[in-house]
Amino acid sequence: MENCGAYLDTLRRTAPLVQCITNFVAMNVMANVLLAAGASPAMVHDAEESAEFAGIAHVLTINMGTPSPRWIEGMVAAAEGAAAVGRPWVLDPVAVGATAFRRDLGARLLALKPAVIRGNASEILALAGAGARGKGADSADPVAAAEDGARRLAASSGAVVAVTGPVDFVTDGVRAFRCANGHALMPKVTALGCSLTGIVGAFVSGQPRLEATVAALAFFGLAGERAAHGAEGPGSFQVRFLDALHGLTAADLDRGARVEAA
Known part of the structure; x- marks a missing residue:
């Protein structure tokens, strides 16, 4: 996919207000x-x-990381409120296959x-109704194993589905892309995956969903690659990552985007 930078330009020009319903661990990092990316x-x-x-x-983003009955009320109300005014929303089905409680919540959302x-692959497989081997919020399945499930889930739900991992897979059920940007230090910093959902939301605001999602993944992964240069470990990487997000241009x-049609 060409012109990923155009989607970043639009994000920074419009500075979208992103409503984030996320977990306790992620709030500060995600904000x-x-x-740093240019959203609000x-x-x-x-x-x-x-x-x-x-x-x-x-745009609205909903993360299932630390659900409780009261928070679920807020999730459902927000999703209904977004739908009422035609605003898009992004679902992050954290550990959706881990418990019956989460499976029911995933289906409701x-x-x-x-x-x-x-x-991740295990979450997408679980949401699609296929067997998954997730370990809590971590995936025990490779991205490739979830590609068919992602296509089916996209076709049945009408959503763009992004399976993230070492090489991301994104599909709307008809077209698909792979994005190979990223670095091995990224999973070593808590809440970066949750924060990626917020970045996807910021890119999707007012832009074509499939292409904007791909551009968001490439942007996030490329920032990770840049942040890794000179980082001594996860601590210094986290600081450098925020700077890299801020400094990346269209x-x-x-x-730097490594994206290809799948």
Whole structure:
């Protein structure tokens, strides 16, 4: 896919307001990642206001990482509020296959029609109703094993489905792309995967869902590659990663994106 940088340019020009319903671990990291990229994060999750705020935000992201009954009320209300005003929302089905509670929640959120679903291979397989070998929030399945399930899930749900891993796979059920950007240090920093969901949301706001999702993954992965240069380990990598997100230009992304049709 060409011109990934154009999607980054649009994000920075529009600075979309991204409503993030995410887990306790991810909030601070996710907010900083979105700010560094050029978006405007808002951590609004309570049911008393989440639906109303979804009508204000440009895009909504929902992460299932630390669900509770009250938070679930906020998730559902926000997804319904976004739908009422035609705003897209992104689902991150964290550990959806781990427990019956999470499986039921995943099915309930899927029925509310997310625009994009982003997860690891085990999460996508579980959400698609296939066998998965997830270990908590971590994947025990390779991305390649989830490609057929991702296509089926995209076709049945109407969502763009992104399976993230060493080489990401993204499909709308008809077209598909692979993105090979990234670095091995990225999974060593907690909440970076959750933060990627926020970046996908920021890119998707006002832009074609499939192409914008691919561009988001390439941008995030390329920042990881740049941050790894000179990093001594996960601690210094995390700081350098925020700087890399902030410093990457559209031209950098066009040159560095490793994306191909699948």
